[in-house]
Amino acid sequence: MNPILEHMTGLHMLTDDVIAMDLLMNAKSGVRNYAMAVTECATPEIKDILMKQLGEALDSHEKISNYMVQHGLYHPYQIPEQIQLDLNNIQTAMNIPS
Template identity: 55%
Template sequence: MNRMIEYLTGMNVLTDQVIATDLLIAAKSGVRNYAMAVTETTSPEIRQTLIRQLDEAIDMHEQMVNYMIGKDWYHPWDAEEQLRLDLKNAETALNLH
């Protein structure tokens, strides 16, 4: 989309929010996958490598959560507000033709 049109329609912020949400989901998936892999390996060396990667994935998740909270795009402690925001974003997405 043209940057000027994105700015005028407010879609530039929504685009950033979509990218951040996608990255947060990927970070959550990474944490889950590394945690599972740690419990499945029998090699101490591989386990230590996976634990380091798990720690990095947790740090990435924390950074994304803090970034999105700071932008008012994510409300993990306020389910009602998060639901309101999710419904607003869904309505916006449905109105894009």
């Protein structure tokens, strides 16, 4: 996108780390939703389909997490560093024009 348009729309504030964290949070939400759906299904056929989808959602979450760790965007084992990243992401999100 054109830098002028990025600035006008506020998209210049969507840095890779913000986008990646949003993707990770959505992946976690998908895992949670599939897991809940598995416990609510009425037939074995539906349960099998949902279990397959849950497995795929877990695989996607793992890939996203690994990418973020490898690129320094996520520090699941270094809490102080992760807290600082989260605070930076919050500040960036708050500065995006609405």
